[in-house]
Amino acid sequence: MSSVLEAPRPVEAAPRPDPMLPVPFVVERTQRETADTFTLELLPQGGGRFPFDPGQFNMLYVFGIGEVPISISGDPAFPQRLIHTTRVVGAVTKGMGALKRGDALGVRGPFGTGWPVEEAEGCDVVVVAGGIGLAPLRPALYEILAHRERYGRVVLLYGARTPDDILYRKQLHDWRGDFDLDVHVTVDRATSAWRGNVGVVTTLIPRVPFDPYHTVAMVCGPETMMRFTVLELERRGVPAAKVWLSLERNMKCGVGLCGHCQCGPKFICKDGPVFPCVDVWDLMSRREL
Amino acid sequence: MEALDPLLAEHPFLKGLTPAHIRTVAGCARNERFEAGQFLFREGEEAHQFFIVRHGKVAVEVGAPPRGAVTIQTVADGEILGWSWLVPPYRWRFSAQAKELTRVIALDGRCLRQKCEEDHDLGYELLKSFADIVGQRLDATRLQLLDVYATEPAGRHR
Numbered sequence: 001m002s003s004v005l006e007a008p009r010p011v012e013a014a015p016r017p018d019p020m021l022p023v024p025f026v027v028e029r030t031q032r033e034t035a036d037t038f039t040l041e042l043l044p045q046g047g048g049r050f051p052f053d054p055g056q057f058n059m060l061y062v063f064g065i066g067e068v069p070i071s072i073s074g075d076p077a078f079p080q081r082l083i084h085t086t087r088v089v090g091a092v093t094k095g096m097g098a099l100k101r102g103d104a105l106g107v108r109g110p111f112g113t114g115w116p117v118e119e120a121e122g123c124d125v126v127v128v129a130g131g132i133g134l135a136p137l138r139p140a141l142y143e144i145l146a147h148r149e150r151y152g153r154v155v156l157l158y159g160a161r162t163p164d165d166i167l168y169r170k171q172l173h174d175w176r177g178d179f180d181l182d183v184h185v186t187v188d189r190a191t192s193a194w195r196g197n198v199g200v201v202t203t204l205i206p207r208v209p210f211d212p213y214h215t216v217a218m219v220c221g222p223e224t225m226m227r228f229t230v231l232e233l234e235r236r237g238v239p240a241a242k243v244w245l246s247l248e249r250n251m252k253c254g255v256g257l258c259g260h261c262q263c264g265p266k267f268i269c270k271d272g273p274v275f276p277c278v279d280v281w282d283l284m285s286r287r288e289l
Numbered sequence: 290m291e292a293l294d295p296l297l298a299e300h301p302f303l304k305g306l307t308p309a310h311i312r313t314v315a316g317c318a319r320n321e322r323f324e325a326g327q328f329l330f331r332e333g334e335e336a337h338q339f340f341i342v343r344h345g346k347v348a349v350e351v352g353a354p355p356r357g358a359v360t361i362q363t364v365a366d367g368e369i370l371g372w373s374w375l376v377p378p379y380r381w382r383f384s385a386q387a388k389e390l391t392r393v394i395a396l397d398g399r400c401l402r403q404k405c406e407e408d409h410d411l412g413y414e415l416l417k418s419f420a421d422i423v424g425q426r427l428d429a430t431r432l433q434l435l436d437v438y439a440t441e442p443a444g445r446h447r
Contacts, residue, residue, distance in 0.1 A: 165438065202429060221438075222438065225438075228432050
């Protein structure tokens with residue numbers, strides 16, 4: 001038994017990798033999702049694992065072009081490979097989309113907070129995704145479905161711009177077929193061949209059965225869509241305290257140093273990107289931020 | 290013939306109505322079914338009905354030459370379809386086509402307008418319910434107009 005006078009022995013902490021230093025990964029597989037989105041499957045150069053929480057993001061560095069923040073969209077149960085779904089909008093993502101199997105990519109992360117998958121245990125879960133916002137929510141769905149017995153009803157409401165913009169189409173189909181997950185998809189603009197729902201994703205909220213008093217909602221998409229979603233959930237009886245949102249700003253350092261992603265008193269990269277709605281609701285409606 | 294009073298009394302849209310009002314509304318209601326492809330109403334026709342969708346899916350469409358008919362919304366189980374019967378000139382602004390076998394409760398607008406004129410309490414409750422529906426549709430339409438997925442800026446998901 002040690003005396004109180006003895007100084008405690010310092011615990012040897014495992015050396016943490018420098019968060020500013022990209023780690024090399026290799027492209028294992030690329031998958032075209034829609035006309036302007038693609039998925040990269042990455043393996044760490046030299047092997048290893050990459051554990052992460054659903055909702056976290058990485059800074060991906062395309063050598064010679066630049067670095068962008070991209071949410072992780074793979075299964076947390078398989079940390080041997082890293083999966084990112086990305087939309088082509090600028091030079092870096094265009095360069096990323098041109099990568100082939102065997103090409104190298106720098107990765108920093110994982111950064112930020114995750115979805116409240118543990119807090120949601122025992123509750124119904126309503127996942128509302130808009131556009132490419134489904135990508136950061138997919139790891140949470142994997143995690144929830146891996147422990148399905150811990151949750152009540154699990155509902156995925158997904159809105160896309162057109163039928164051609166629907167992400168993970170096959171997986172949505174499979175999930176719907178498994179009866180574990182209540183999947184509803186809608187599009188804002190339909191083609192004549194589309195036989196599914198037409199209308200914004202918020203119109204699905206009144207249609208699905210869940211207990212609003214025992215529900216946790218996870219929402220990701222364009223900020224306007226998230227604001228409307230929170231209001232519709234509130235109309236349905238889900239308090240804002242039970243709603244989590246994933247915010248998006250111009251993340252650069254990923255660790256709350258540079259201030260590029262500052263939103264009022266919050267650093268989105270470090271305090272978020274996943275926030276309880278009540279912590280950010282006022283910030284979201286402020287035009288100056 | 291199925292009594293519609295219990296169905297109407299349970300529907301959230303009519304939750305503010307007294308049992309007497311429910312009986313009045315039921316007096317203007319009947320069951321109808323539409324096969325896939327059949328129109329419930331067409332743009333430009335006189336609007337003297339609204340519908341509570343019991344089961345199925347209805348596409349609300351607008352003719353937009355040269356694109357043809359464009360679906361702007363789908364209405365599904367439990368939802369309300371149509372409010373043109375409520376305000377002059379009582380003419381449908383859109384068409385509604387069943388996308389699958391659809392069962393509805395059809396409510397006669399002329400009958401209801403008459404009842405509402407005779408009983409303003411009923412009229413007030415119905416107008417409150419329709420104001421809620423119109424507000425929801427307006428919110429959804431505004432969000433749809435914003436085309437939010439087309440304008441997502443560069444960021445974390447990209």
